[in-house]
Amino acid sequence: MDPLSGLLAALAFAHAPALHAASAVFEPPAASEPAASDSATPPDAARPKREFPPPGDPTPQKPAYPPKTYDCPFTASPPVLDGRLDDAAWMHAPWTDDFVDIQGPELPSPRYRTRLKMLWDESYLYIGVSMEEPHLWATLRNHDDIVFRDNDIEIFIDPDGDTREYYEIEANAFGTIFDLYLHRRYKEDGPAEHGWHCEGLRTAIHLDGTLNDPTDRDKGWSLEWAIPWSSLKPPAWDKPSFGEKERAAAAPKAGDEWRINFSRVQWMHNWEGRIAPKPVEKPIDNRYNQDPPSPGDAPKQPSYEKVSGRPEDNWVWSPQWQIDMHDPRWWGVVRFARGGALAPRTPAPVPAQPLR
Numbered sequence: 001m002d003p004l005s006g007l008l009a010a011l012a013f014a015h016a017p018a019l020h021a022a023s024a025v026f027e028p029p030a031a032s033e034p035a036a037s038d039s040a041t042p043p044d045a046a047r048p049k050r051e052f053p054p055p056g057d058p059t060p061q062k063p064a065y066p067p068k069t070y071d072c073p074f075t076a077s078p079p080v081l082d083g084r085l086d087d088a089a090w091m092h093a094p095w096t097d098d099f100v101d102i103q104g105p106e107l108p109s110p111r112y113r114t115r116l117k118m119l120w121d122e123s124y125l126y127i128g129v130s131m132e133e134p135h136l137w138a139t140l141r142n143h144d145d146i147v148f149r150d151n152d153i154e155i156f157i158d159p160d161g162d163t164r165e166y167y168e169i170e171a172n173a174f175g176t177i178f179d180l181y182l183h184r185r186y187k188e189d190g191p192a193e194h195g196w197h198c199e200g201l202r203t204a205i206h207l208d209g210t211l212n213d214p215t216d217r218d219k220g221w222s223l224e225w226a227i228p229w230s231s232l233k234p235p236a237w238d239k240p241s242f243g244e245k246e247r248a249a250a251a252p253k254a255g256d257e258w259r260i261n262f263s264r265v266q267w268m269h270n271w272e273g274r275i276a277p278k279p280v281e282k283p284i285d286n287r288y289n290q291d292p293p294s295p296g297d298a299p300k301q302p303s304y305e306k307v308s309g310r311p312e313d314n315w316v317w318s319p320q321w322q323i324d325m326h327d328p329r330w331w332g333v334v335r336f337a338r339g340g341a342l343a344p345r346t347p348a349p350v351p352a353q354p355l356r
């Protein structure tokens with residue numbers, strides 16, 4: 001691991017468990033555990049977090065809410081990757097249910113609608129996501145930046161469903177990608193392999209609005225991903241010849257089930273629920289970027305700033321019942337259909353502990 005990778009791994013350990021795994025279901029957090037924010041500030045009291053599982057309940061799973069299921073249609077004609085979901089191929093794919101709070105639908109509904117579609121062929125898994133968003137905003141531009149510090153959309157893929165050796169890909173509205181491989185869950189000390197690269201990933205984003213301009217109201221953004229089956233292979237140095245290493249990066253067979261979930265990370269910013277006044281005059285030199293402004297300066301160009309101390313919201317397809325995406329037991333079940341509908345599926349009980 002080079003020094004930069006080491007630094008990134010350290011950052012992952014500092015932040016990912018806090019942001020994505022703050023709530024300990026089976027292991028109560030130690031008093032010294034950092035707060036769920038990269039600014040180490042207390043959680044927002046206005047959005048109380050429910051405790052899962054209830055005392056005495058061995059599992060947070062509720063019989064009324066089995067993991068979501070999606071039957072992913074095979075497509076003979078792939079969608080054109082332009083970020084718009086108006087391709088004929090997408091017409092044959094159903095929408096998922098709207099995303100809900102990561103802790104379940106009994107918590108307040110997300111402020112903005114999110115839903116998606118999936119397709120597959122022999123080469124790719126196609127994802128098409130639609131996200132309502134009145135303020136398009138992105139800051140991170142470099143591959144493997146910690147993209148969940150921006151508003152983002154994330155996919156988690158555990159092909160064999162064994163709750164270990166799985167993939168995560170995140171994108172912000174610039175299309176910046178953070179892709180990583182998890183040998184084990186963070187609760188089992190990971191590690192998260194930021195050096196993993198989703199080789200051949202194709203990303204297209206359509207912005208319905210103006211990016212990084214708080215002076216107007218946007219409609220949303222949509223994203224198309226084509227994830228090559230061949231890219232879903234562990235880092236070469238991952239020694240064990242079982243599980244994901246054994247699977248050999250192959251396409252699924254018709255009828256196979258994979259465990260997949262999606263998370264949308266959404267931060268509160270200074271223009272939430274309103275729009276910024278437009279500057280009274282256009283900048284004529286770079287004085288507007290000076291800090292602090294001098295008396296008589298025209299207003300600065302308004303920009304987005306995170307609300308200090310406010311944890312991110314996590315909106316997901318299949319509820320995790322805890323603020324932790326890294327528990328694949330609760331991820332949705334994606335079934336790969338080809339040549340007709342699959343038989344109805346009887347939900348399997350969710351194991352009380354990871355499988356191995």
Ligand SMILES: [Ca+2]
Pocket residue numbers: 079080081082083084085086087224
């Ligand atoms: Ca398209």
Ligand SMILES: [Ca+2]
Pocket residue numbers: 158159160161162163164165166243244
């Ligand atoms: Ca796995």
Ligand SMILES: [Ca+2]
Pocket residue numbers: 144178179180193194195196197198
């Ligand atoms: Ca990476």
